Amino acid sequence: METPTPKERLLGVLNKEQELVDRPPVICVGGMMNAAVVEIMERTGRRLPEGHGDVDLMVQIALDVYEQTGFENFGLPFCMTVEAEVAGSDISLGSLSCEPKIEKEAYPSVSDVEFRDVEDMLRSGRIPVVLGAIEKLSRSHPHVPVTGTLTGPISLAASLVDPVTFYKELHLKRERSHEVLDYVSNLLAAFAERMVEHGASCIAIGDPSATGEILGPHAFKEYAVRYINRIADRVRIAGVPVILHICGNIGSVKHLLPELRVDAISTDVVVSLVRLKEEFPGLVTMGNVSTYLLEFGDPDRVARTTTRLVDEGIDIIAPACGLSTSTSLALIRAMTDAAKETRPRG
Numbered sequence: 001m002e003t004p005t006p007k008e009r010l011l012g013v014l015n016k017e018q019e020l021v022d023r024p025p026v027i028c029v030g031g032m033m034n035a036a037v038v039e040i041m042e043r044t045g046r047r048l049p050e051g052h053g054d055v056d057l058m059v060q061i062a063l064d065v066y067e068q069t070g071f072e073n074f075g076l077p078f079c080m081t082v083e084a085e086v087a088g089s090d091i092s093l094g095s096l097s098c099e100p101k102i103e104k105e106a107y108p109s110v111s112d113v114e115f116r117d118v119e120d121m122l123r124s125g126r127i128p129v130v131l132g133a134i135e136k137l138s139r140s141h142p143h144v145p146v147t148g149t150l151t152g153p154i155s156l157a158a159s160l161v162d163p164v165t166f167y168k169e170l171h172l173k174r175e176r177s178h179e180v181l182d183y184v185s186n187l188l189a190a191f192a193e194r195m196v197e198h199g200a201s202c203i204a205i206g207d208p209s210a211t212g213e214i215l216g217p218h219a220f221k222e223y224a225v226r227y228i229n230r231i232a233d234r235v236r237i238a239g240v241p242v243i244l245h246i247c248g249n250i251g252s253v254k255h256l257l258p259e260l261r262v263d264a265i266s267t268d269v270v271v272s273l274v275r276l277k278e279e280f281p282g283l284v285t286m287g288n289v290s291t292y293l294l295e296f297g298d299p300d301r302v303a304r305t306t307t308r309l310v311d312e313g314i315d316i317i318a319p320a321c322g323l324s325t326s327t328s329l330a331l332i333r334a335m336t337d338a339a340k341e342t343r344p345r346g
Helices: 006-014 038-044 055-069 082-086 118-122 127-140 153-160 163-172 174-197 212-238 251-259 273-279 291-296 299-311 329-341
Strands: 074-076 090-092 101-104 146-151 202-206 242-246 264-267 285-289 316-319
Touching: 006 202, 038 055, 055 074, 055 127, 055 329, 074 127, 082 127, 082 146, 082 153, 082 174, 118 174, 127 146, 127 174, 146 153, 146 174, 153 163, 153 174, 153 212, 163 174, 163 212, 174 202, 174 212, 202 212, 212 242, 212 251, 251 273, 264 273, 264 316, 273 285, 285 291, 285 299, 291 299, 291 329, 299 316, 299 329, 316 329
Parallel strands: 074 146, 146 202, 202 242, 242 264, 264 285, 285 316
Antiparallel strands: 090 101
16 A cells, blocks of 8 residues: 555544554644643744744744654644633643643632633634644645644633532532533534634544543533533534543543544553453544653653554554653654554554
């Protein structure tokens, strides 16, 4: 077969078109899994946080990441605060080594959430910057997939409402919690649709606050599955596949994975992806090279871990969670080089 482009390879995996796939793609999707590490930005002089608010600088940093890490995609935005900012929470854009954070949630309770107009929010904050960068990259590098990354609905709601209160109110104020999650899901789905219109090849949802360990299986089904599916359905209607990252140990909610209408599941390092594939043979799996190993390990061990994942038939190779900004480029390259050099067995 002809060697597929990075875009053909990733979409071939996500669409289960195996005839287009020669090996697993190796990617880092952006958002909570941002690969703009300090070493790259110090080398180039093109830096965050300035790049969060400037289209051309965001594009150039994304290109620097692509060229220096070996990851086979552009992943935008570089943080998980874009949506919370336009919905009213106070944001710190951080520094070169510290990613943006929520400084103060907008509301003390789900009862206090004010529902802003979605179209107004899509024109405000950094959303136009992200969309502009996606469009420029998709046009200048049509063979490279652009991954538009969303904050998941539970995580966004917990970025608008004090999270301790929010988790309690999922049980104590269920009707109002559903209204809030419906509101944030509409914003997220509309943002994703705009990303697709501007050239995103796929959408990745990172919902670190929606773990089975935090929610438990009942609330995970009632809230996380319901609203992730609502977003995923709209994205797939828009014509691109959806990747979902779930943090932590998924043991208590594993039986619910078939109910998620997404095209690939990314998991943390505590999950055995090979066993997950055995239990759910049709599942497209992504991950899960330890980010601790990528920060503190050595190149040989990173390469061996990556090779093992390819040998086990993991469909997409990626970090298991968010990379530390101090992760060394040498260890990232050990991962991406090994993924490209190893062919799946059989």
